[in-house]
Amino acid sequence: MNMLLAVHCGAGDRKPTKKHLKTLGRALEIGYKKLIEGAKALDAVVAAIAVLEDSGIFNAGAGGILQMDGARRLDASLMDGSDLNAGSVIGLEGIRNPIKAARLVMDLPHVMLTNLGAHKIALAHHLEPLETPSGKIMAKLEKIRRTDTETGELYKRYFSTVGAVARDSERNVAAGASTGGVVAMLPGRVGDTPIIGAGVYADTRFGAISCTGTGEHIIRMSLAKEICMNIRNMPPRAAARLSLKNIVSIGGNAGIILLTEDGGAVIMHTTPYMASGYVTKRGCFVWEGMHSDK
Ligand code: ASP
Numbered sequence: 001m002n003m004l005l006a007v008h009c010g011a012g013d014r015k016p017t018k019k020h021l022k023t024l025g026r027a028l029e030i031g032y033k034k035l036i037e038g039a040k041a042l043d044a045v046v047a048a049i050a051v052l053e054d055s056g057i058f059n060a061g062a063g064g065i066l067q068m069d070g071a072r073r074l075d076a077s078l079m080d081g082s083d084l085n086a087g088s089v090i091g092l093e094g095i096r097n098p099i100k101a102a103r104l105v106m107d108l109p110h111v112m113l114t115n116l117g118a119h120k121i122a123l124a125h126h127l128e129p130l131e132t133p134s135g136k137i138m139a140k141l142e143k144i145r146r147t148d149t150e151t152g153e154l155y156k157r158y159f160s161t162v163g164a165v166a167r168d169s170e171r172n173v174a175a176g177a178s179t180g181g182v183v184a185m186l187p188g189r190v191g192d193t194p195i196i197g198a199g200v201y202a203d204t205r206f207g208a209i210s211c212t213g214t215g216e217h218i219i220r221m222s223l224a225k226e227i228c229m230n231i232r233n234m235p236p237r238a239a240a241r242l243s244l245k246n247i248v249s250i251g252g253n254a255g256i257i258l259l260t261e262d263g264g265a266v267i268m269h270t271t272p273y274m275a276s277g278y279v280t281k282r283g284c285f286v287w288e289g290m291h292s293d294k
Contacts, residue, residue, distance in 0.1 A: 001263045003035045004167045006278035007048050008267070009058050010160035011212045011255030016275035016288045019057060025286045027051040028279040031164065041166035041174035041208075042080045042103075049076075049099040049178050052162040059160040061096050064180025066133060066141050069187040073115065074098040074130075075194040076178040078106060081202035082170075086111050088194035089118040096128040099178045102194075111196060144184050159271070161193060163200070163210030165259045173208035173259050175200040175224070182215065191215025197225035207231055207260040212274065217252025227258060236260045240268045 007027050009020060016024075031048030035041070053061020064072045076098035077088035087105030092098045092115050101122040105113050113121070133141075161179035168174075177200050179193040192198040192215040199215070201224035202208035209224045218224075223243055230239035240256055247254045248270050255269030257276060267276050267290050277286030 009275040011269040011271040011274040012159035041168040045176040060178040079202040081173040081204035175202040175208040192218035213254030214252040
């Protein structure tokens with residue numbers, strides 16, 4: 001069975017630029033190189049997501065959206081399908097690569113850490129600090145604050161969280177995701193991304209999935225786990241379509257990348273765009289959205 005790495009850069013209604021797609025391609029390349037070198041699926045997922053966090057052009061790591069009080073509180077999670085080990089960080093401040101912090105949590109007896117402990121562990125392992133937001137970013141936040149009546153609408157429109165799923169040479173799968181959250185969120189808000197079973201799920205017996213979209217709806221449906229369990233009894237595309245339809249029916253929007261146990265991959269979203277792509281030995285494919293499954 002082929003090794004495979006798939007990446008998404010958030011479901012939303014903004015058309016990804018060439019720069020977004022190029023950076024996505026670079027993340028695929030770097031993650032896939034790890035797989036070729038014999039790394040575990042989990043390590044390929046971390047490597048790909050770290051590239052996207054570092055780029056500063058997605059809503060993750062250096063580009064994470066600010067909460068309404070001006071702080072960047074970042075979320076990330078990881079799950080290894082070979083043993084169901086998982087790690088996540090919630091509301092992490094001042095660290096550039098929350099996905100690397102989530103990886104550190106996997107080596108602890110815990111699954112989730114909030115900023116209180118996650119930050120200490122990240123510093124102890126010398127993870128890179130995050131620069132303070134520029135004046136331009138603060139001005140953007142100020143504009144959002146002033147258009148308060150539209151924040152509900154803004155919340156529904158802009159995403160660009162990042163995520164990845166991979167299958168390694170041992171046929172094991174892993175999933176990960178990283179985000180700054182959503183536009184116009186209250187301080188302390190936590191979305192689906194760091195919640196195992198909502199934003200990500202991986203079990204080598206079934207598949208691996210990473211989600212993006214309106215976090216509150218994704219949490220309420222336990223979207224990642226639901227799809228991963230449904231693919232035991234129905235074709236993967238049908239399982240994804242059914243759950244995404246249900247998300248829309250409760251007022252949300254979402255996108256997913258899914259690897260299945262038999263070697264297949266599904267990319268699907270309810271929004272006009274979701275920059276995404278995958279790489280196998282046949283090549284690297286990147287696009288701005290899969291319109292056929294809207
Ligand atoms: N799901 C993320 C959140 O709610 C947002 C996104 O996918 O862009 O925090």
